[in-house]
Amino acid sequence: MAYYSRVLSKDADFPSADELARLIHDKHPDFRLTVESGDEDEWESLLLSGIDEVEVAVLERNPVFDGSTGQDEVADFTEDIQDCKPESGVEWLSDYLAEVKTVYAFQHLQGADTEEGGNALHALRSALWERGDAIIQADGEGFTNEDGYHIVWQFSDSVSGPWNMGVYKDDLWHHFKMDLGDPEHRAAFLEGEVPEDLTGVQVHRARD
DSSP, X not given: OOEEEEEEESOOOOOOHHHHHHHHHHHOTTEEEEEEESOSSSOSEEEEEETTOXXXXXXEEEEOOTTOHHHHHHHHHHHHGGGOSOHHHHHHHHHHHTTOXXXXXXXXXXXXXXXXXXXXXHHHHHXXXXXXXXXXXXXXXEEBOTTSOBOSOOSOTTOOSEEEEEEEEXXXXXXEEEETTOHHHHHHHHTTOOOTTOOOOEEEEOOO
């Protein structure tokens, strides 16, 4: 099954293909970005590949409007998260998804499994996310908030290791790093609480 990660933006405006291609050329000169569908200014899909022709990812730009693919994606996500935890994260995310104007969908291809290809893909995705008013979704992981911290549990039960997480309480984000495999950490997060034994928790007011 194809693996996807996505940037979901509240902004309907988008960078040109040339702007993104220059970014890849400057940061990862062994990779290139070409238009697959559409044109330079109104691109619909782009191909990220190495100069050795190994394909890393296809990036699709899906605007959200009545009857669009983007609208269908947002609707599917909104339905999928309703049974997730914590409830506070689901509520915040549902409200956020209702305002999404553009979905940037990355289909990860063979070259994404290499260190260099993965780094190039990450740079492209980060460039879209860092334009602002955007969150990230990844299959098998779930959603982040606008600061890049995961806010709902969509991991497998067998997952483990450190991960940046965020809990939404009283209009504040509580950001921390927890062990996904620690049962006490996991239980606290699912209840919308910060695990008690963690230090370095950062508290930020949610953006308007």
